[in-house]
């Protein structure tokens with residue numbers, strides 16, 4: 127069962143001035159959450175936040191430097207390019223202890239974005255979990271959602287969200303946040319399984335090109351039984 131979140135959350139979107147972060151920020155703000163978008167430049171974050179509030183008809187999106195945004199939030203989403211993933215994790219790590227980190231990173235290596243290339247750790251999100259340690263609950267999600275669809279607030283998103291992480295309750299919260307943003311999330315296993323979602327993106331980019339689809343997505347099929355497992 128997919129349920130929305132039960133309370134208003136204070137969420138930072140690191141790199142939230144970018145394509146994917148802007149869409150998540152607007153959709154979560156519209157669902158009633160307090161959002162701070164982060165940037166390397168706090169003034170730029172504040173300026174983009176104003177624009178997003180105007181676009182989304184909200185007042186609850188603010189902007190700060192990335193580390194300040196991470197420090198002020200109870201839950202942090204990381205939405206920066208893979209090339210800056212490790213360095214950004216190190217920058218915000220002191221502000222993440224005891225929190226959930228939603229990692230949307232796809233480890234694309236331009237120009238070969240249609241070919242799956244995964245990092246030595248197995249996936250970007252697993253690398254993040256290993257880098258940050260057990261004090262941070264890394265949950266990976268949203269790798270297969272086209273940023274343009276997220277930012278179009280009237281667009282009904284035709285793609286499910288595979289949610290991976292070692293902590294079931296943290297995954298459950300991210301599934302509720304996917305629901306808040308108009309998507310169906312699925313428990314998809316421990317953080318190692320993020321490799322599937324991260325790799326899927328290159329296949330979707332290939333499919334987009336081959337079939338001229340504007341943002342292909344994936345769906346989980348099958349009827350859900352009554353009982354869920356404990357893990």
Ligand SMILES: NC(=O)c1ccc[n+]([C@@H]2O[C@H](COP(=O)([O-])OP(=O)(O)OC[C@H]3O[C@@H](n4cnc5c(N)ncnc54)[C@H](OP(=O)(O)O)[C@@H]3O)[C@@H](O)[C@H]2O)c1
Nearest residue numbers: 141143144145146165166205206207210231232269272273
């Ligand atoms: N775009 C998509 O459709 C899509 C879909 C699924 C997943 N993703 C994943 O989402 C993440 C963000 O994608 P995106 O398309 O939103 O990226 P983006 O627009 O290229 O960049 C996002 C933000 O990251 C910051 N940034 C850029 N270079 C940086 C650097 N060297 N160091 C620190 N910060 C830097 C920038 O913010 P400031 O300049 O304000 O600091 C930028 O606005 C990626 O990991 C991507 O794989 C993207």
